[in-house]
Amino acid sequence: MIWNESIETMSLEDLKNIQSDHLTQLCRYVYENCPAYKQKFDAHSISLSDINSIDDIVKLPFTTKMDMRDNYPFGLFSRPRTDLVEIHVSSGTTGNPTLVGYTRDDISLWSEVMARTLCCAGAEPDDTVQIAYGYGLFTGGLGFHYGALEMGLTIIPTSSGQTKRQLKIMQDFKPRILCCTPSYCLYMAEEAKELGIDPRSASWYIGIFGAEPWSEAMRGEIEAAWNMLATDVYGLSEIIGPGVSQECTYKEGLHIYSDVFYPEIIDPETGQAVAEGEDGELVVTTLTKQGIPLIRYRTRDIVSMTTEPCKCGRTSPRVSKIKGRTDDMIVVRGINVFPSQIEHVLLGIEGTQPHYQIVIDRAAHKLDQVEIMVEVDEKIFSDEIKQMSALSAKIKKEIEAVLSIGVKVHLVEPKTIERSMGKSKRVVDKRSL
Amino acid sequence: MKITQISVFLENRKGRLSQVCSMLGQAGINIRALTIAETESFGVLRMVVDKPSEAADLFRKNGITANQTAVVAAEVPDKPGGLAEVLKTLSDSDVNVEYMYGFVEKHSENALLVFRFDNPELAARILRENGLKVIDEKGIQGL
Numbered sequence: 275m276i277w278n279e280s281i282e283t284m285s286l287e288d289l290k291n292i293q294s295d296h297l298t299q300l301c302r303y304v305y306e307n308c309p310a311y312k313q314k315f316d317a318h319s320i321s322l323s324d325i326n327s328i329d330d331i332v333k334l335p336f337t338t339k340m341d342m343r344d345n346y347p348f349g350l351f352s353r354p355r356t357d358l359v360e361i362h363v364s365s366g367t368t369g370n371p372t373l374v375g376y377t378r379d380d381i382s383l384w385s386e387v388m389a390r391t392l393c394c395a396g397a398e399p400d401d402t403v404q405i406a407y408g409y410g411l412f413t414g415g416l417g418f419h420y421g422a423l424e425m426g427l428t429i430i431p432t433s434s435g436q437t438k439r440q441l442k443i444m445q446d447f448k449p450r451i452l453c454c455t456p457s458y459c460l461y462m463a464e465e466a467k468e469l470g471i472d473p474r475s476a477s478w479y480i481g482i483f484g485a486e487p488w489s490e491a492m493r494g495e496i497e498a499a500w501n502m503l504a505t506d507v508y509g510l511s512e513i514i515g516p517g518v519s520q521e522c523t524y525k526e527g528l529h530i531y532s533d534v535f536y537p538e539i540i541d542p543e544t545g546q547a548v549a550e551g552e553d554g555e556l557v558v559t560t561l562t563k564q565g566i567p568l569i570r571y572r573t574r575d576i577v578s579m580t581t582e583p584c585k586c587g588r589t590s591p592r593v594s595k596i597k598g599r600t601d602d603m604i605v606v607r608g609i610n611v612f613p614s615q616i617e618h619v620l621l622g623i624e625g626t627q628p629h630y631q632i633v634i635d636r637a638a639h640k641l642d643q644v645e646i647m648v649e650v651d652e653k654i655f656s657d658e659i660k661q662m663s664a665l666s667a668k669i670k671k672e673i674e675a676v677l678s679i680g681v682k683v684h685l686v687e688p689k690t691i692e693r694s695m696g697k698s699k700r701v702v703d704k705r706s707l
Numbered sequence: 708m709k710i711t712q713i714s715v716f717l718e719n720r721k722g723r724l725s726q727v728c729s730m731l732g733q734a735g736i737n738i739r740a741l742t743i744a745e746t747e748s749f750g751v752l753r754m755v756v757d758k759p760s761e762a763a764d765l766f767r768k769n770g771i772t773a774n775q776t777a778v779v780a781a782e783v784p785d786k787p788g789g790l791a792e793v794l795k796t797l798s799d800s801d802v803n804v805e806y807m808y809g810f811v812e813k814h815s816e817n818a819l820l821v822f823r824f825d826n827p828e829l830a831a832r833i834l835r836e837n838g839l840k841v842i843d844e845k846g847i848q849g850l
């Protein structure tokens with residue numbers, strides 16, 4: 275079923291009118307309520323009268339993770355702390371953590387989009403759902419909780435961990451829906467087998483997996499292991515938490531709730547929109563959020579988007595699985611290369627991510643050369659040369675298909691790739707640019 | 708009647724093979740049979756040793772990528788056409804030989820060869836049914 279049929283199947287024209295109304299109101303709202311945004315607008319000489327339609331959104335400045343950190347804790351909020359009913363904090367690797375907060379209306383919004391998410395994955399009103407995302411400062415557990423509550427499902431809030439108990443609860447209460455990270459789902463399959471439980475006979479029929487990137491190969495593995503439908507959910511705490519977009523049962527892209535989270539796909543270098551279907555950075559504007567609304571927030575996730583209607587009847591645009599991150603982009607022969615794209619290919623081929631390194635060099639004939647070094651561990655090692663050669667050729671072919679440039683692949687011995695702080699150094703750029 | 712083969716992933720770097728061999732020697736592990744298959748950038752060293760699980764531990768501890776596979780060691784008549792006959796018997800039974808190599812030392816009057824099959828159990832049975840002597844793990848230790 276479709277949770278909010280009138281919105282989710284709305285004509286694109288009506289949708290655009292709603293988005294335009296929301297954007298005009300949003301600009302006025304942040305300008306009047308958030309000094310940081312007022313300053314930003316003024317600095318870019320934006321007058322509220324310039325913004326009349328959703329198409330005017332390109333006139334507005336971007337908001338970045340940096341803005342979140344610089345304005346920590348409450349500088350980017352449009353409401354005083356006393357209006358917030360819940361806050362979530364995520365730790366950053368550097369500097370300030372990221373703080374988000376919800377007003378009562380924001381929690382309603384979150385409940386609404388998460389109810390849409392659950393329905394989109396195939397949930398029915400009389401379902402039982404096992405929520406094995408962590409509850410707490412992480413938005414995963416509570417986000418699903420609010421959505422399931424809104425839908426009136428029976429919730430089993432197991433949170434993450436305690437696998438034996440998760441399995442026992444599954445066997446005792448037979449929930450049809452499982453929500454957790456994809457890697458935890460696979461881990462549970464192993465655990466189940468060890469306990470003598472046949473995962474294929476499990477009650478879980480639909481899985482809603484997210485909070486970490488995962489590949490189509492991993493989807494195949496999960497679906498085969500548990501005999502379930504594995505769907506992808508996307509979100510980030512800055513926007514709302516989980517519930518920004520979700521795959522329907524056709525699994526052809528994630529429906530993004532564009533009436534409330536307006537998506538743009540841009541070239542991360544130029545900030546300009548890319549053509550429909552092209553890869554670029556996902557930028558999201560929270561059209562109706564109250565506590566900490568964000569304008570043109572740079573998610574740093576690389577995706578593509580289509581507005582083609584979906585077989586399920588929903589008219590919202592569909593965003594691809596995350597194809598990479600802009601964080602550590604390198605430009606080779608004019609093409610943007612993200613280490614995470616290579617990571618995804620390796621993840622897809624092996625199911626696990628081996629240590630790898632990208633070496634870029636400028637050869638005598640002045641063309642940049644890309645070499646991918648992949649450490650051979652026991653999981654990918656075979657005593658048969660033809661299998662090793664086939665593996666190397668497959669990695670090369672898939673990376674070239676993703677990057678659209680030729681690469682060389684070198685299989686190397688473990689520990690030959692330089693590590694800094696326990697993590698291997700992903701990119702070595704030998705070019706003197 | 709399978710025995711364990713240890714395979715090691717090696718980059719084509721000078722001295723790498725001797726490093727691995729002396730590592731085994733220092734640990735008192737004897738190499739009974741050995742072969743290297745290589746491409747332009749990497750190679751796979753395959754060997755039969757007298758203490759395979761100790762060798763596997765040793766490699767793991769030293770961060771060397773290695774795995775264990777079941778192979779079959781069989782005595783092949785050391786006469787013209789001896790091997791051809793064995794191979795024909797196997798292919799007649801639809802058993803594929805992935806690769807094979809010889810033991811360092813001769814065993815009795817026959818040549819002792821290591822065979823890598825898709826289905827080692829079946830292959831070992833066919834070899835024995837055809838009157839060939841298949842050597843087990845104990846036999847390897849006794850060499």
Ligand SMILES: [Zn+2]
Binds near residue numbers: 587588
């Ligand atoms: Zn759909």
